[in-house]
Amino acid sequence: MQLFAGSFLTTDYLEEAIRQSTEYRAVDVGALRSALIAIADRFPRESSPNESQTEDDFIWPILAELGWSESLRQQNLSAGGRLDVPDGLLFIDDGAKDRANAQPEEWRRYEHGAAVVESKRWARPLDRAVGREDAVAPSTQMLRYLRRIGDNSEHGLRWGILTNGSRWRLYWAGARSVSEEFLEVDLAGALALDVRDQTSIDNIARDHALRVFAAVFSRTAFAKTGADGRSFHERARAEAAFYEERVAKSLSKLVFDEIFPALTTAVAGASPQTPLEEVRDASLVLLYRLLFLLYAEDRDLLPVNSDGYDDYALRPKRLEVGCSPSAPMAQI
Numbered sequence: 001m002q003l004f005a006g007s008f009l010t011t012d013y014l015e016e017a018i019r020q021s022t023e024y025r026a027v028d029v030g031a032l033r034s035a036l037i038a039i040a041d042r043f044p045r046e047s048s049p050n051e052s053q054t055e056d057d058f059i060w061p062i063l064a065e066l067g068w069s070e071s072l073r074q075q076n077l078s079a080g081g082r083l084d085v086p087d088g089l090l091f092i093d094d095g096a097k098d099r100a101n102a103q104p105e106e107w108r109r110y111e112h113g114a115a116v117v118e119s120k121r122w123a124r125p126l127d128r129a130v131g132r133e134d135a136v137a138p139s140t141q142m143l144r145y146l147r148r149i150g151d152n153s154e155h156g157l158r159w160g161i162l163t164n165g166s167r168w169r170l171y172w173a174g175a176r177s178v179s180e181e182f183l184e185v186d187l188a189g190a191l192a193l194d195v196r197d198q199t200s201i202d203n204i205a206r207d208h209a210l211r212v213f214a215a216v217f218s219r220t221a222f223a224k225t226g227a228d229g230r231s232f233h234e235r236a237r238a239e240a241a242f243y244e245e246r247v248a249k250s251l252s253k254l255v256f257d258e259i260f261p262a263l264t265t266a267v268a269g270a271s272p273q274t275p276l277e278e279v280r281d282a283s284l285v286l287l288y289r290l291l292f293l294l295y296a297e298d299r300d301l302l303p304v305n306s307d308g309y310d311d312y313a314l315r316p317k318r319l320e321v322g323c324s325p326s327a328p329m330a331q332i
Helices: 012-014 027-043 053-067 094-101 106-112 137-150 205-219 232-270 275-299 315-322
Strands: 071-072 088-092 114-120 160-162 166-174 183-186
Touching: 012 232, 027 053, 027 205, 053 088, 053 114, 071 094, 071 106, 088 094, 088 106, 094 106, 106 137, 114 137, 137 160, 137 166, 166 205, 183 205, 205 232
Parallel strands: 114 160
Antiparallel strands: 071 088, 088 114, 160 166, 166 183
């Protein structure tokens, strides 16, 4: 079972490079865990709380712990009617909220926000409609909000937070594929709120996921700071792209200098009577299929978060091999 989903940031960045960021290293994971567990202990998860209770007693207290002190609730995105009314609008500081409140039309206030929030009942599925509860899937709802905000203002906010309390997603309107390039953190898993589903996750992995959660969803992650005037998210995407490019160069050299010759030798050894040209072609087919699977798993194009896929996945073996710096596959 995985604690992350989505392709907003690559798996390699989330597992390795983010550990070097100031935001990640600044998280006091022990104090944060205690604060969030205290919120969870007061929240009646087992009694199927509805959306309003999940929002008031779990989601907004957690947002407060993450530094979000300025917000507005139920601001209408539509100039007429109430077709698009997100649950919340978050502001970086009180000055931004004051500028928003100076706008008489509610939909204009989004231009001054840092993120739009949509909350759902505890553990409600985020990618499909559920009976009469919603006409559309929550993820589709979030995408519509971000499009509407973009239509209303060229300078409006571009970030959306969608959560059912258990799982938290970050959406970015500037992604090439907004529907796929989100980042999801399994907060319930990081806090071990249901130990029956967490037997395969150790405390180190949970602490790491909790640090990532705080680094990504905290108020400071959305603030444009430093000499470059960029937010943590903007720097993270740039660093992830650089990290990915560096890994790609290393991977290319590794694959064609070491792995492909070793693979060809193994195939030829298994079938010594086969002509060398056929050995080469078969080795290339196998190599590119393996690389495609590794890429698809890293980008969540395959069901890596499904327990039923574990028996077929390459990622566990990749991570196992990666623990040995001397292993040829450790850099893949």
